[in-house]
Amino acid sequence: MIIGGDVNLANQMLSRARRASFYSGRLPDKPLRSLSELAQIPLTTKADLREHSPYGFLAVPKHEVAAYHESFGTTGKPVSIWLAEDDLLDTADEINTCGVNLSVADTVLIRYPYAISQVAHTFHLAARLRGACVIPASSRSTISPFPRIVNMMRYLDVTVLAALPLQAILLARCAELMGLSPARDFPGLRAICSAGEPLSPQRRKLIQEIWNAPVFDNYGMTEIGAAALDCLYGRLHPVLSDFVFELLEEDRETPVRPGNIGYLVVSTLKRRATPLVRYWTGDRARLVPELCPCGAQYRLEVRGRQEDCLQVAGHLFDLWDLEAMIQHVPGKGLWVVGPLEPFGLHFVVESREFGQDTKSQEALTILGGQDRVPIQISLVPPGTFFDPQALLDIGEVGKPRYIYSTEELDAKAYTKSLRL
Numbered sequence: 001m002i003i004g005g006d007v008n009l010a011n012q013m014l015s016r017a018r019r020a021s022f023y024s025g026r027l028p029d030k031p032l033r034s035l036s037e038l039a040q041i042p043l044t045t046k047a048d049l050r051e052h053s054p055y056g057f058l059a060v061p062k063h064e065v066a067a068y069h070e071s072f073g074t075t076g077k078p079v080s081i082w083l084a085e086d087d088l089l090d091t092a093d094e095i096n097t098c099g100v101n102l103s104v105a106d107t108v109l110i111r112y113p114y115a116i117s118q119v120a121h122t123f124h125l126a127a128r129l130r131g132a133c134v135i136p137a138s139s140r141s142t143i144s145p146f147p148r149i150v151n152m153m154r155y156l157d158v159t160v161l162a163a164l165p166l167q168a169i170l171l172a173r174c175a176e177l178m179g180l181s182p183a184r185d186f187p188g189l190r191a192i193c194s195a196g197e198p199l200s201p202q203r204r205k206l207i208q209e210i211w212n213a214p215v216f217d218n219y220g221m222t223e224i225g226a227a228a229l230d231c232l233y234g235r236l237h238p239v240l241s242d243f244v245f246e247l248l249e250e251d252r253e254t255p256v257r258p259g260n261i262g263y264l265v266v267s268t269l270k271r272r273a274t275p276l277v278r279y280w281t282g283d284r285a286r287l288v289p290e291l292c293p294c295g296a297q298y299r300l301e302v303r304g305r306q307e308d309c310l311q312v313a314g315h316l317f318d319l320w321d322l323e324a325m326i327q328h329v330p331g332k333g334l335w336v337v338g339p340l341e342p343f344g345l346h347f348v349v350e351s352r353e354f355g356q357d358t359k360s361q362e363a364l365t366i367l368g369g370q371d372r373v374p375i376q377i378s379l380v381p382p383g384t385f386f387d388p389q390a391l392l393d394i395g396e397v398g399k400p401r402y403i404y405s406t407e408e409l410d411a412k413a414y415t416k417s418l419r420l
C-alpha cells in the first residue's frame, strides 16, 4: 500500500532530488502522472547513503545548508544528512503535530543525545517555536549524569521529559535509588516524549506507570525527520502532508496487503538539502486503517528492525510479540531474551516481585503465545542489567581543571590518575 502526499508534491521532490549527484540518472525524466508511479523508481538504501556520504545526496548549494547530522549503523561508516533552514522548521512543525501540545507553560527537559544525531536539536527547536522553556540535558554526556538530571527535574518543576524509552526507565531507576518515587515526587511532570526506539504497547505502559504520566511517541530517524507522531489519544499517526509511506514485502518489490506487517519505505516530500526518494528504512511496520477521534485515518505500528527480531523454528518474533508474551510477569521491568535450546524462547526478566537474596534460581516454563512456542522465564532482581552504582555515579567533571592543592598534587603528580 502507498499513502501520503500527492503527486504534485512528489514531482517537486523529484525535481529537488535530481540536483543530488546520487539521483542523477536514477529518476524519471518526465513528471509522475500519479502517486502510484513512484513505485517504479528504485529504492534508496542505507548502503547507498553510506557509500555516497558525505556529499552524494546534497541537493542544495553548500551555503544554503543550516545543519549537518550523521546517523550510525552497525558497520561504522556514518551516513550524512544535510538540512536547510526550512528543513529544520518543517521537522519542528512535524514534531509539533504531536498531541503533547507544548506551550509557554512548559519546561521541557531534553534528554536525547545532542551530539551529532538530530532529534534533540529538532525537538529543541519545536519546543522553542511553541514558546516552551528548554533544558538541554543531553544523554551520553559526562556533564549531565543521571542524579543531576533527576534533581533538575525536581527543582525546576519540569513538565515534559523528552527521552529515549530506556533513558526514561533508567532515570526512574536512579530516582528510586535516590529515595524518590517517580510517580509521586514529580507532580509537575505531565508528559514524556519518546523517540529513538520502537515503543511497544507494553513498554509504553511500563513508562506511564513508573512516571504516572502519559507517553507521546515520535517515530523518525536522522535520515528522514519526524514521520509519525502520537496524537492526543496516544495513537501514532503518519504525517501524511510531508511524506509518502509504502509497505513492502521482504522481496523489496511486492506491496503488502492492507493491514499486514511489511517493511516501511518513506519518501521525504519536503526536504530540500537531502531529499530521499523511496528510502528503505529497514523497520517492520503496519499501517492500520482506523478512524481516530482526532480525525486521523491511519495508525502506524512500528515493530522494530528485522535484525531486532528473533527467529525460532521458522517463526519471526518482533519486539511487540516478545513483550506480549511476558506481559503478565508481576513487577516486570527490563528484560532480555534468547533462544531456548533445542526449541523455544528464554526470557530473563527483572522483577520487583523477586527477593533480593535469590538470583535467577526460580524459573518457570509455560507454553504460551499463539505460536505455541515453549517459553522459559527466569526472574532476576531489579538492577541485574544495569549497575545501580553506575547510575548514581556523577561521572567525570565537565570542565578541565588546572589548579590543584599541594596535597592533591603530592598525591597525584606521580600517578597517571591526574585528570585535567
Ligand SMILES: [Zn+2]
Binding pocket: 231, 232, 233, 235, 237, 292, 293, 294, 295, 296
Ligand atoms: Zn489520533
